[in-house]
Amino acid sequence: MFFRNLTLFRFSAKVAADLDGLDAALEGHRLRGCGPLELATRGFVSPLGRREEPLTHSVGPRTLVSIGAEEKLLPAAVVNEELARRIQKIVEEEGRRVGGRERKRLKQEVLDELLPRAFVRPSQLSAYIDKENGWLVLDTASRKAAEAGVTALREALGSFPAVPLAPEETPRALMTDWLAHGKLPAGLRLGDECELRDPATATGAVVRCRRQDLESDEVREHLKGGKQVFQLGLEFDGRVSFVLGEDLVLRKLRFLDGVLDELEADERESARAELDARFALMTLELERLLAQLSAWFGLPRPGDDA
The missing domain is CATH 1.10.287 (Helix Hairpins)
Known part of the structure; x- marks a missing residue:
């Protein structure tokens, strides 16, 4: 159940304290099937599987939820x-x-x-809430899908003031500096893909590199010509790789061999135990990564008035 993309929101410690009633709040917003004349429905399903009852699954201070949807396909x-x-x-x-x-x-x-008579297409969006550090993490690269997920939580809770990231450091400028000078923060190294654009014009040239040495003269020439980094492949501590966008969405998230070896070291007796192990390992790795992301770009947790 490892997430593949991360769209992030932040919330305050006060908001975290108000989440103690999450289970009961979601219960009244379970997903129901589309009625005969409905185009779509949305609601919560169990992260343990659609036939399971619990609508949340917690390991420590982190709670996994799943927003389900059914949509009629009528071209x-x-x-x-x-x-x-x-x-x-x-x-x-x-x-x-x-x-x-x-x-x-x-x-x-x-x-x-x-x-x-239309076919029904089911979909599911996974997310987890880290009450200890004030993160809402959604497994999607789509801003529209992420906003729909946050809206579903707000409707269930009555209020959930989680806010989009507002970096103090401009991601595009900082990533361009990393790529241009090769001086990355400790623990971070370049991957093998990037997207460069000319920000001067809306229809400026776009360069997409994949399986490319990003320290090559070819890439540096594009930067000297005024292009900036809009997406950058990165690897953190040799344990996680991803493509970071200027919107601070993490795409193509992948846990590397060192992490997967730890997961395979012990056998689990049940599917739920396997889920617990994967969820715990994923969120611990992401806790470290998100703490560094917050430090690099300036992403302070909102105050209690947020």
């Missing part, structure tokens, strides 16, 4: 084709033009007939 092309067929039938049989109001009514009729 616009299908709706439009059926609508056009009905409009054409009226024109041919009644010899009159269909106005805007009638067109809208006909389209709703089409939706009402097709929705109950």
Whole structure:
């Protein structure tokens, strides 16, 4: 259950203290199936599996939650084709033009007939709450999906003032400096991919490097030409690799052999014990990484008035 991407929010110690009733709050917001005329539903499912009952799973001060969703698959092309067929039938049989109001009514009729027969696509977003350090960590690189996850928590809790990251150091400038001069913070080393852009124009040149020596003269020439780093592949302490974006989203997160060897050292008796081990190992590694990320870019935990 290792996360593959990280979108981050922060919250204060006061907010953390108010999370003691999380289990009960989520209970009233379980995922239910789409009704016949619903396009989508959203709610919480058990992180232990959709057939399990508990909606949270905690190891120490960190709590795993899962936001589930069901969405009807009804392509616009299908709706439009059926609508056009009905409009054409009226024109041919009644010899009159269909106005805007009638067109809208006909389209709703089409939706009402097709929705109950549409396929349902389930999805799930995992997240964990670190009450001790004030992090909400969502396993997605999509800002839209992350905001939807935070909104689901706010709806369940009534209030959850977790805020997006507001770095004191500009990520683009700092990463560009790391790549240009090769002087990275202790424990951090360059990976093998990056994305460079010319920030002067909205349609400026974009250079994407993969499986590339980032200390090469070719990359340095792009930087001398005024391009800046928008994404940078990095490795932390030889244990975690990722691609860090200027939005401070961590993509392509991967735990390296040293971490995986620790996980495989002991056998577990059950699937739940395996989940506990993976979750504990992942969150301990990320605790170290996020503490350094906070130090590099200036990401203080919000005060109790947040």
